[in-house]
Amino acid sequence: MTLDACYALMGGNLEEVRGRLRSDERVAKFARFFRSDETYASLERSWEQRAMAEAFRAAHTLKGVSRDLGFTPLHVASAELADVLRPAKEGGAVDEAAAEKLMEDVKRAYDKTIEALNVLDD
């Protein structure tokens, strides 16, 4: 599948990414790279262990990476999750119910993104 079709499937913003990263090869290289990136796994793991500071860092990284690559739905969901988890950075309490719901949003967006990336031509 082409880059255009892949981004259309996940609801990403390819044109904006093309403008910033300057070449389709680079966009495709990092889109494929994302399939094996550990950040989401680290988010799930730390959330399950309720290691909130670590979960915040992972959500924050996921937000940055998905923004860079124009994975819009994943970026929106992870940005909201990072905001809710942020107090943990300074050792504060986290609204777990809100985070729980946002974790589900992130998971849905992540799965959809990966599904689209998996059908990208190698």
Add this chain to the structure above:
Amino acid sequence: MTPSLNRKKTVLVVDDSPMNRELLIDIMGDEFNVVEAENGEQAVAAVLRLGLGVSLVLLDYVMPGMDGLEVLEVFQKNGWIKDIPVVMLSTESDPKYIERAYELGATDFLVRPFDANIVLHRARNTIMLYSKQRMLYGMVADEINERERDVNLMVAILSHIVEFRNGESGRHVLRVRMLTELLLTYLADKTDAYNLTPDDISLISMASSLHDIGKIAISEAILNKPGRLAPEEFEVMKTHAAVGAEMLENLPMGQGERLVQTAHDICRWHHERWDGRGYPDGLKGDDIPISAQVVALADVYDALTSERVYKPPYPHGKALDMILNGECGTFNPLLLDCLRENADDICSQVEDVSLDGNRVSDSGYTMRYVADSLAESMDEGKASREFDLMEYERMKYAFFAEMSNEIQFEYAADPSMLIISSHGTMNSGLPDIVADPIDDERMTKMFRREDLLDLDRRLRATSPENPIVNLEMKANLNGKPRRLAVVARSLWSEEDEPAYVGALGKIADVHDGRATAQSIDA
């Protein structure tokens, strides 16, 4: 030209996410040599290792362990931020965080999402700005040095002309100047009574070259008379002090200048005596300006140790004894203390001037030097050449360290961090960086904790003057007990009251004999 391994500028990318690092490498890798750090600790270690070889740091904020702001704090505390620009990588828009980063010296922000062109241009511009600033700094410093060199040359020529009539070489003036500078430096260390700043010392030393200008008014018959002067001839000779001062008083320009004023005082009063029995004014004690007091002592010391038509040169020790016994006039006791306490130093420094006496007369060389160094700075920046040299030195050092059978380490006290800069051929299994080494399990598995505490305590108990610690400790190297010799040197801040900031040192395996240990004692 120094051999350089890599002409590309080095950019240090500090980010805990491999994707982020990869993306930046992909964008910048063609143009820059990118070094990666996964966290704050590695970033600090990279700068310790590469120094000014790092041209730019791209620094993430949210990281496990030491975060971006904490890294900036270390940069600020170590003064790195002045020389190495830091651009923050950021998805944060919190104004408090941005404000704090700027406060700590961050040059700029790269706000996500990354735009390849903006990343490249910002990296180029920031590096260019810093290297231009460094180049300008170097050029200005070079210019000032050259100007000073030219002024010194003019003064040296002038005093040489005066001495030329005297049948002397001009070395007397050079040595008096050197002695004046040394004595004033010792005096300023010893007492605040005269408020001597480094600037004063340099001014008085320069003005000392003019102490005998009045001698151009003395006839050559008296000036060069072999043997003793008749009393009336001596009276004429003595007028050189007041005449020199008058010449400066009648100078049509520069009357308000400190150099002229200081030279005047030295000319007029460099034959006064502490007990008031000198000439021309019979001033006593500290009524004699300190500039003239010091030049008087320097003048007498040099006269004693130099050959004259009427006497051979006395050796340093003999000249010293004569002065301290009061055979050559009376002087400020504080100055005599300075002379006595630094006798060896003075002797060797004055010898050096004598050997190198013709260095100021070669004006052709000086002018060529000015022209060359300016051309170099304009060309591509001498500063960058110095960095190449540093890079080369580092490469050489790293090579020899790797070939040796020693572990070489650096230790930063705050934040407490051990950096193994070379494992040598000793396979210790320690990582390159260990935070809080005394409490680190990998360390305490190899060393006894009390030995580490002992080393830490001993290093802290040293002083900037005596920074070396030598000790032996037992260790467990790959399951085998070994005897290790440690030699380390403490490092101190440059504040008025130096604080302990860390140490560097090496560890050698001396289990199989003393030969290795002795080689590290050297």
